[in-house]
Amino acid sequence: xxxxxxxxxxxxxxxxxxxxxxxxxxxxxxxxxxxxxxxxxxxxxxxxxxxxxxxxxxxxxxxxxxxxxxxxxxxxxxxxxxxxxxxxxxxxxxxxxxxxxxxxxxxxxxxxxxxxxxxxxxxxxxxxxxxxxxxxxxxxxxxxxxxxxxxxxxxxxxxxxxxxxxxxxxxxxxxxxxxxxxxxxxxxxxxxxxxxxxxxxxxxxxxxxxxxxxxxxxxxxxxxxxxx
Amino acid sequence: xxxxxxxxxxxxxxxxxxxxxxxxxxxxxxxxxxxxxxxxxxxxxxxxxxxxxxxxxxxxxxxxxxxxxxxxxxxxxxxxxxxxxxxxxxxxxxxxxxxxxxxxxxxxxxxxxxxxxxxxxxxxxxxxxxxxxxxxxxxxxxxxxxxxxxxxxxxxxxxxxxxxxxxxxxxxxxxxxxxxxxxxxxxxxxxxxxxxxxxxxxxxxxxxxxxxxxxxxxxxxxxxxxxxxxxxxxxxxxxxxxxxxxxxxxxxxxxxxxxxxxxxxxxxxxxxxxxxxxxxxxxxxxxxxxxxxxxxxxxxxxxxxxxxxxxxxxxxxxxxxxxxxxxxxxxxxxxxxxxxxxxxxxxxxxxxxxxxxxxxxxxxxxxxxxxxxxxxxxxxxxxxxxxxxx
Numbered sequence: 001x002x003x004x005x006x007x008x009x010x011x012x013x014x015x016x017x018x019x020x021x022x023x024x025x026x027x028x029x030x031x032x033x034x035x036x037x038x039x040x041x042x043x044x045x046x047x048x049x050x051x052x053x054x055x056x057x058x059x060x061x062x063x064x065x066x067x068x069x070x071x072x073x074x075x076x077x078x079x080x081x082x083x084x085x086x087x088x089x090x091x092x093x094x095x096x097x098x099x100x101x102x103x104x105x106x107x108x109x110x111x112x113x114x115x116x117x118x119x120x121x122x123x124x125x126x127x128x129x130x131x132x133x134x135x136x137x138x139x140x141x142x143x144x145x146x147x148x149x150x151x152x153x154x155x156x157x158x159x160x161x162x163x164x165x166x167x168x169x170x171x172x173x174x175x176x177x178x179x180x181x182x183x184x185x186x187x188x189x190x191x192x193x194x195x196x197x198x199x200x201x202x203x204x205x206x207x208x209x210x211x212x213x214x215x216x217x218x219x220x221x222x223x224x225x226x227x228x
Numbered sequence: 229x230x231x232x233x234x235x236x237x238x239x240x241x242x243x244x245x246x247x248x249x250x251x252x253x254x255x256x257x258x259x260x261x262x263x264x265x266x267x268x269x270x271x272x273x274x275x276x277x278x279x280x281x282x283x284x285x286x287x288x289x290x291x292x293x294x295x296x297x298x299x300x301x302x303x304x305x306x307x308x309x310x311x312x313x314x315x316x317x318x319x320x321x322x323x324x325x326x327x328x329x330x331x332x333x334x335x336x337x338x339x340x341x342x343x344x345x346x347x348x349x350x351x352x353x354x355x356x357x358x359x360x361x362x363x364x365x366x367x368x369x370x371x372x373x374x375x376x377x378x379x380x381x382x383x384x385x386x387x388x389x390x391x392x393x394x395x396x397x398x399x400x401x402x403x404x405x406x407x408x409x410x411x412x413x414x415x416x417x418x419x420x421x422x423x424x425x426x427x428x429x430x431x432x433x434x435x436x437x438x439x440x441x442x443x444x445x446x447x448x449x450x451x452x453x454x455x456x457x458x459x460x461x462x463x464x465x466x467x468x469x470x471x472x473x474x475x476x477x478x479x480x481x482x483x484x485x486x487x488x489x490x491x492x493x494x495x496x497x498x499x500x501x502x503x504x505x506x507x508x509x510x511x512x513x514x515x516x517x518x519x520x521x522x523x524x525x526x527x528x529x530x531x532x533x534x535x536x537x538x539x540x541x542x543x544x545x546x547x548x549x550x551x552x553x554x555x556x557x558x559x560x561x562x563x564x565x566x567x568x569x570x571x572x573x574x575x576x577x578x579x580x581x582x583x584x585x586x587x588x589x590x591x592x593x594x595x596x597x598x599x600x601x602x603x604x605x606x607x608x609x610x611x612x613x614x615x616x617x618x
Contacts, residue, residue: 046612054514055612074607075518082516093511093615097247098240107515109236138247 001065001194002028002051002162008059009046009217020046021057021217028210030161033185033195035208043217044198045090045166051196052085052164053077065161082110086155086193088165088184092147094139100150101126101135107158125153129183145176152180156187163188165197169204178203229524237521241528251501256537258497259595262490263541263587264548266483270583271549273479275556275575277472278437280568284468285461286348286434287570288410290315291441293464294431294448295457306431308447310439313346315339315432320422324368324415325385325394326376333372333413335386340418346434348571349403349416356380356401359418365400367416373402386422395422406567437578468568483586488594498530502602509606510614519607526603527596534595538588545587549577 009021021043028034036044049055051062053069062069065084069077086107087093094103104125108118126132129149139147148168155163165184169177181204188195197204205211213221229237245252285291290313294306303314317338324331340361344350349367350358357380359365366384378384378399385394397417405411435441441460448458462469502509509522517525553576560573606614 049612052514053611054615055610075520078513078516078518078521080516081514085516087514089511089514089615093507093514095508095511096505097244097508102243106512110516112232 001030002026002196003063004047004051004060005063006060007047007050007057007062009043009050009055009057019217021050023060024214024217024219025060026212026219028162028194028196030194031189031192032209033188033197033207034210034212035205036196036198036212036214037200037205038198038214039200041216042214044214046217047214048164048166048196048198051162052087053081054087082107083158084161086158086160086163088148088152088155088163088168090167090170092139092144092151094147094150094154096139099136099138100131100142103139103150104153104157107154111158113158121157125157128187129153144171145173145180148172148176148180149183152184152187156191156193159191159193161191161193163193163195165195165199167198167200169199169201174203177201181207229520233521234524237525238528238532241525241532244525244529245533248501248505252533255497255501256533256540258490258493259534259537259591260541260544262486263538263591264544266486266587266590267542267545267579267583268548268552268577270479270483270586271545271553271577271579272557272575273475274580274583275553275577277475278578279572279575280468280472281461283348283569283571284407284465284567286346287352287405287407288347288349288414288432289461289464290347290432291435291439291461292431292433292444292448293459293461294433295459296428297431297452297456299427299429301429301452303431305451306433306448308444310435310444311433312436313342313434315342315346315434317430317432318419318426319430320388320426322386322388323390324372324376325387326378326382329376331372331375331413333368333386333415335366335422336414336416337419337422338416343416347432349405349410351571352403352405353401354404356399359400359416361418362420363400363418364395364397364421365417366397367401367403368399369411369414370402370404371411372413372415373399397421405570406565407570408567471568480586483590490591490594498598499602499605502526502605506606506609506614506617510609510611513606513611513614522606523603526606527599530595530599531592534592538591541591542584542588546579546584549579553577 005025007021007024011018011020024047026034036047038044046055050057056070067080069080072080098106101122104122105118108121126135129152131146131149134142134146142150169180172180184195185207199205212219303316306314315338317336320335322333322335324333340359344358354370359367373379376384380399380401382399384397384399386397387394433444435444445458445460449456513522556574556576558574563569563573
């Protein structure tokens, strides 16, 4: 479903060059979870960005659902992202001027889901993440855990086939983190999506099907916890 | 983009503006005050032009002047929609004599009551009074009085030529307009004082505000034939016409310059606002919003804000202009030596279609232009860079 092959990325800042990713390859099949593990600055976020089309790698290819996403035009990539990908960011990244309800409904509206169906799905997700009462709240009125739950609900609202989560539990306490991870895994399983999650949270690592360790942009170890 | 997509983005833009209340208010106020100020300034420019025209034509000539009109033609037959008054004047050349001093003059005979009602020359009387109907009195310029060494109450003799019998006239008053053409050898006296019927008469036609003199002339030519000799103030006062055109051009340049500067300020503020919210555009990009949709969203945000602020600006501009036009602004201190303000230095600002649509239109266009840079910035930046930097 998702394949990265020989992906390399170099950041240039003046004369300085930092190799964020060096010849990284991975594959994630439908319905499975890959945890990308590593210290801060190891290249986890860069890898997720390259896989999600948010960043163009300098080397290698990323194939997502059979498409070489970096060969697509800007418009085609955007349309691909809106239909097939979902992102959960480290700090939620909700749209500050939209309510919880509107944030979750945003990708559905983008995909042209009719209002009635959209309302049903948003309310269902709000129920699922336990924020039914906060649907009219603005992001600034939510706690960190609530923001992450809304961010997750927004990411899965349109039923994406690939879900990318960048350290989703980094800013949460362990109980909230465990609840969120369990919820993510449940929904991903129900939707038969693939989940790629960058983390150094042992809770996430424990529950992932596959684990890839990155250090200084290089794969240092791969573990397989369950058969594909 | 489909209609439902457009509706969706317009709604998102509206929510963005509504919920970024403080920033929207500050940016809108800049546009609103600029539009209102420019509406007031352009209505002042129109008011100054009006005052110059009013002063120049009301003094003597009227908005339209008719020459060599048939004696049988009654002034009432020249009354049309937009015409405020038609003053009949009979002109004859002649000599004014005081002792052994002679001056060649143009004697204008007319109905004093009509002159006072329609023209403003009587306001420029510096000594004595206006001649009265039926009395053998004349009003002459201060210049002529000095040349003939007369003052109000003195007697003068008028004769059409050296061989004709003199008519004795009493100097009722002296005038001084500051307009050289009027202040030389023009002398006024009531009708029927001078014997003999001139071959034709002249008409000074005064119009209501907003009436177009060219349209009136067209109507007269339809009535009296194409050869009828009517001239608008545009033809009789080309210097004033040029001055007014110059005023409009310079006002338009001012409007563009002011808005250029305001637009620069608005766009700078908007760019700062955009940079502050850049992360949010990165988020929508990550969710798969296309470059066209992002550009449309940004343009809609700016457009909506400008539209609302411009509407407010138009309303404020109209209210301020209307309030000021009740009393006018007295600029006599700056116009007292100006021949285009010979009667009154009061300027009454007037709204025109141009002064109403130009400022908001320019605000809207400049606002949209100001949205180009942020839109290009968001579209061209990589989503990951925006999210990292935001």
